[in-house]
Amino acid sequence: MSDNLERLIGNVALGDRKAFSALYDATCTKLFGVALRILNDRASAEDALQETYMKVWRHADRYAANGLSPMTWLITIARNTAIDRLRRVQSAEDVDAMAERLSDKGPSPEQAVVARSEAGRIARCLDELDPKHAAAVRWAYLDGLSYADLARKLDTPLNTIRTWLRRALLSLQECMSR
Amino acid sequence: MSAETHDQYNAGEYVLRLLDPAEEAAFERAMRADPSLQSEVATWLRGLEHLNISFSEESVRRSVKTQLMERLFQERSVRAAFWSRLWVWRGITLTALILAAVIGYRSFPGPATPPGSAVFISEIVAEDESLRLLAAYDPSVGGLRITRTAGSAPPGRVLELWAIVGDAAPVSLGLLPSSAKTTLPLPEAFRRATGLILAVSEEPPGGSPTGAPTGAVLAIGEAVDL
Incomplete structure (x- = not known):
């Protein structure tokens, strides 16, 4: 699956529309799930999905160097596109620019393979966190909540949230690098 | 920083x-x-x-893909290819006259033809001439009589014929069979040569899954009145 997606993205980078169509067919339900979860509205999620694939078409040539698995790369674009839409930030260039910069400096393929085999660590590392902190990380990642959103949701001052979540992220980072 | x-x-x-x-x-x-x-x-x-x-998987309406493909490819594929092939047109009028004899539409019923249903013809040619079709509108059957004189579909692909008027999206007229000659019905809206462009794209078996050209546009031609 992953090898096949990599091959398709490689062909899309060369302007192969059939590969683009096949890549869409293979991944659209997952990426739509991402957009729908974050936007919680079918029409907006459909727009976000189209925007996501337009970025994929334009940036496929930058995939090879970024060291992410194809699905992670695609989901990152879908997630950022949906969050931008959610926040009504009309600066698509920023997300484009992020996709671009990600490709600038990535790990070697060997490092990427190692990293992928260890990806499951996040679950264990989240378990090591205070449950409230782990929940906040999930809300941010899966639902696109910002510090400001979390502050409202938890009825806690933003700076307080920021302080404990930054500490939680440092623990998480430390755990994942073990 | x-x-x-x-x-x-x-x-x-x-x-x-x-x-x-x-x-x-x-x-x-x-x-x-x-x-x-x-x-x-x-x-x-x-x-x-x-x-x-x-993140769960969620099914997506088919029209989302159709629209995406149109937004990404339609203009560039058909129209840009079309404008970049202006040189093809120069030969069309002369070619059309020569073809008159070849296809034999002179024998189409003249006086019985309903008003506004003039005979027209189009030569649909690839830039490198690897694919060439002649299409003639026959008012007596309300269809395009098509003769493929050179080239064929790439392996595992089929040829699909499209009609384009102005800025509107291409409309499929149907798939071209592997035989050299066929007649495809022509919708009322396209029964005038003025501004009508015919194009042939290569598509997966069964034709474009989206309703718009998805494969390469191989050949293109302008319709001209006879």
């Missing part, structure tokens, strides 16, 4: 999208100057990727 600012936000916050727009912009400026931050962002994305299993 000072080292102090780097410390102000970490890559995890950025990847999680916790920051407000101004802070995101500041982090991105810092990231541009500091390759180690770019690595950290990639590391966070890989670290968090296991959470992706929590």
Whole structure:
């Protein structure tokens, strides 16, 4: 699956529309799930999905160097596109620019393979966190909540949230690098 | 961007999208100057990727893909190809006259033809002439009589004929069989040569899945009155 997606993205980078169509067919339900979860509205999620694939078409040539698995790369674009839409930030260039910069400096393929085999660590590392902190990380990642959103949701001052979540992220980072 | 600012936000916050727009912009400026931050962002994305299993798969309406493909490819594929092939037109009028004899539409019923249903013809040719078709509108059957005189569909693909008028989206007229000659019904809206463009694209077996050309546009031709 992953090898096949990599091959398709490689062909899309060369302007192969059939590969683009096949890549869409293979991944659209997952990426739509991402957009729908974050936007919680079918029409907006459909727009976000189209925007996501337009970025994929334009940036496929930058995939090879970024060291992410194809699905992670695609989901990152879908997630950022949906969050931008959610926040009504009309600066698509920023997300484009992020996709671009990600490709600038990535790990070697060997490092990427190692990293992928260890990806499951996040679950264990989240378990090591205070449950409230782990929940906040999930809300941010899966639902696109910002510090400001979390502050409202938890009825806690933003700076307080920021302080404990930054500490939680440092623990998480430390755990994942073990 | 000072080292102090780097410390102000970490890559995890950025990847999680916790920051407000101004802070995101500041982090991105810092990231541009500091390759180690770019690595950290990639590391966070890989670290968090296991959470992706929590995103469920959701079925997408077919029209979303159709619209996407139109937004991405329609203009560039058909129209740009069309305008870049202006030179083909120059030979068309003369060719059309020569073809008159070949296809024999002179024998189409003249006086019985309903008003507004003039005979017209189009030579649909690839830029390198590897594919060439002649299409003649026959008012007596309300269809295009098509003769393929050169080329064929790529292996595993089929040829699909499209009608284009002005800025409207291409409309499929149907698939071309492997035989050299066929007649395809022509919708009322396209029964005038004025502004009518015919194009042939290569598509998966069964034709374009989207309702718009998805494969390469192989050949294109303008309709001309006889």
